[in-house]
Amino acid sequence: MAGDQTGARKTRRPKQAGAYRVDQQIGFLLRQANQRHVALFAGLMGDKLTTTQWSALTKLQEIQPTSQNFLGRETAMDAATIKGVVDRLVARGYVATAPDPEDGRRLILSLTADGDAAIERNLDAARTVTDETLAPLTPEEREQLARLIRKIC
Template sequence: MKKVTTQKPRAGAYCLDEQVGFILRQVNQRHTSIFAEKIGCDLTSMQWAVLSKLREIGATSQNQLGRDTAMDVATVKGVVDRLTGRGLCHIAPDPDDARRRLVSLTPKGSALVDAHVAQARAITDETLAPLSAKDRATFMALLTKLR
């Protein structure tokens, strides 16, 4: 068996483990895994983001929904189309602007969000579990600043 050695990087060397993007990706992978295990319904985190944002703000244009959930136009369209196919969202022309499409929750979509808010909060709590309450607040404030 080949022996694997762990070496310290030489001074001034680029170390992947110290790079913000790499660490954020690892944390995101951990959070995504917790989400998939705990949400309790057949949704991706992006689908949950769309549903929960619609529950928060009500009907909105698909473009605005993409901005509000940090998704590009093609991605939010795909997510909304899948949710609409499942009867969780409804798309209708904007009565004030025929070029725009308004996305809203159906009663089934609203009920699904309401039924899973506790799990969503538990997912956040588990993701942040290694941190003290003070560190959680600091971490969230710093992430918000970087957004």
């Protein structure tokens, strides 16, 4: 067949009751919602912050000083991911590190004045991202969605 790279014939199977449809699966729908959210985030947030950097900055502000390991757990990032995120935030001057006086293998993280300022500059944008992500939903639906997602996490 022209244009068919595998050489196989394309045949249409009749639709079956209960057939698997990827676009009806929760993972697919969550990924679509996340893609929409990330696109809004990228378009509205300043300082070229990523969603993971923003999560780390704002959670660090809440729990500092803390270890990199604990920050990773609190932001649902594995050890390799949080290390990369923290390294980039340190390089930008948003996060300071110091050895843990009780365990030299552990780094203690805290925000710098520049990190606090980056959060302050972007709080309104972060709130707008959330509002625009959830714009199609009523206030009750927003609460229900958050409650249900927390339940499956």
